[in-house]
Amino acid sequence: MSKERSHGIIIDKVSRDLMIIRYDDTTTKYFEALWEIPEGVTYNAYLLVDDDATILFDSWKKGLENDFLNALSSVIDIRDLDYVVIHHMESDHSGSIKALYEKNPDITFIGHPMTNKLLRSLYGISPRFRAVKDGEILSTRNYQLMFIHVPWLHWPETMVTYIPQIKTLLTCDVFGAYTIPKSVFIEDLSDEYVFSMRKYFANIIGFYRDNVIKNLDKVLTITKGDIEIIAPAHGAVIKGDLVRKAIDLYREFALKTPVNRKIVVAYSSMYGFVDGIMNHVTQVLSDWGFNVSSYRFTDKERAGIGDLIGDANNALGIVLGISTYDTEPFPLMDYVINLLIKKLRGGKPILLITDYGWGDVVLKHVKARLEKAGFTVIDAISVNGVPTKDDLNKIDIALQSFKQAMTQ
Numbered sequence: 001m002s003k004e005r006s007h008g009i010i011i012d013k014v015s016r017d018l019m020i021i022r023y024d025d026t027t028t029k030y031f032e033a034l035w036e037i038p039e040g041v042t043y044n045a046y047l048l049v050d051d052d053a054t055i056l057f058d059s060w061k062k063g064l065e066n067d068f069l070n071a072l073s074s075v076i077d078i079r080d081l082d083y084v085v086i087h088h089m090e091s092d093h094s095g096s097i098k099a100l101y102e103k104n105p106d107i108t109f110i111g112h113p114m115t116n117k118l119l120r121s122l123y124g125i126s127p128r129f130r131a132v133k134d135g136e137i138l139s140t141r142n143y144q145l146m147f148i149h150v151p152w153l154h155w156p157e158t159m160v161t162y163i164p165q166i167k168t169l170l171t172c173d174v175f176g177a178y179t180i181p182k183s184v185f186i187e188d189l190s191d192e193y194v195f196s197m198r199k200y201f202a203n204i205i206g207f208y209r210d211n212v213i214k215n216l217d218k219v220l221t222i223t224k225g226d227i228e229i230i231a232p233a234h235g236a237v238i239k240g241d242l243v244r245k246a247i248d249l250y251r252e253f254a255l256k257t258p259v260n261r262k263i264v265v266a267y268s269s270m271y272g273f274v275d276g277i278m279n280h281v282t283q284v285l286s287d288w289g290f291n292v293s294s295y296r297f298t299d300k301e302r303a304g305i306g307d308l309i310g311d312a313n314n315a316l317g318i319v320l321g322i323s324t325y326d327t328e329p330f331p332l333m334d335y336v337i338n339l340l341i342k343k344l345r346g347g348k349p350i351l352l353i354t355d356y357g358w359g360d361v362v363l364k365h366v367k368a369r370l371e372k373a374g375f376t377v378i379d380a381i382s383v384n385g386v387p388t389k390d391d392l393n394k395i396d397i398a399l400q401s402f403k404q405a406m407t408q
């Protein structure tokens with residue numbers, strides 16, 4: 001099989017009989033209709049061609065069926081496809097399943113027992129289906145495919161496949177990243193690439209983070225850690241020494257381990273009042289040697305919320321600056337707070353500063369929400385319009401407490 005690259009499609013070898021069929025999506029602006037992805041995203045399907053069986057793992061996003069069938073047909077005759085392994089039924093991976101079934105009704109689809117019902121509800125089809133138990137093995141002449149259930153990474157029916165003969169773990173969403181890597185294999189887990197991995201993790205799997213460590217440990221026990229290639233369904237294939245690094249990173253993501261003395265400062269400022277306060281906050285934190293990542297919602301700038309949530313995932317602490325709007329938090333900050341609660345699920349120190357014109361109505365409400373979600377609100381200060389000297393003193397004292405909380 002020769003390497004092929006055309007119109008954002010890559011077909012290339014991962015190992016002798018395993019190939020990647022990758023689509024580089026530069027047109028989706030909002031992943032899951034929610035997350036801004038100016039960096040783009042890839043959908044990676046994999047194909048294993050053994051002497052006695054041809055097996056496809058996942059496909060591409062719904063809407064790309066024709067492109068997918070064309071790409072697959074350039075490699076095999078779809079009538080020769082024996083199995084399609086469905087790691088996860090979300091439509092960024094399962095989008096071509098119906099088209100494959102219509103081309104070849106003899107395909108046996110393989111998945112978690114829950115997958116069969118989803119085939120009917122999401123695609124209205126009832127194909128030949130083999131529900132596999134946790135740890136079940138499908139043997140072909142040269143390979144054994146072990147299916148390992150990894151519930152909630154990202155849906156309850158999610159599973160991964162381990163192929164010991166090539167020490168390869170096909171992981172679907174797990175170890176995926178946004179961004180469109182130049183090549184199939186990543187050469188280094190650079191800061192930029194880790195940012196993309198973390199963003200994908202926090203946006204997509206963050207809500208289910210409690211299941212990550214459990215499932216990682218399970219996979220490592222079953223495979224005895226004998227993994228040389230991780231083949232995810234988004235982003236680059238990871239191999240060699242980088243495999244261990246990627247696994248460690250995933251633990252770091254799941255545990256929200258702080259890195260690089262990073263503090264996320266996120267705020268809205270309609271007329272510059274909060275902006276002025278947060279510039280002061282940023283200056284103080286930077287002078288203390290923290291690395292501040294700023295996310296602003298102003299009349300000139302609108303931060304990427306997916307980036308913000310990804311960055312906050314491994315921050316030491318978070319400072320939120322919230323303007324008051326119609327007696328409530330500024331809508332975009334309200335949305336950010338909701339997502340922080342949902343995706344991070346607490347566990348970070350937060351310094352809260354609100355600014356109001358005619359009424360101090362937001363602070364108490366936001367503070368209570370964050371505390372209920374498991375965040376530690378180190379201090380909460382409300383400022384009426386332009387901060388007075390007294391306000392700035394209060395903020396400086398609060399910053400000292402915030403610093404202490406982060407360096408304990």
Ligand SMILES: [Fe+2]
Pocket residue numbers: 088090154155173204
């Ligand atoms: Fe997913």
Ligand SMILES: [Fe+2]
Pocket residue numbers: 090092093172173233234
């Ligand atoms: Fe996905």
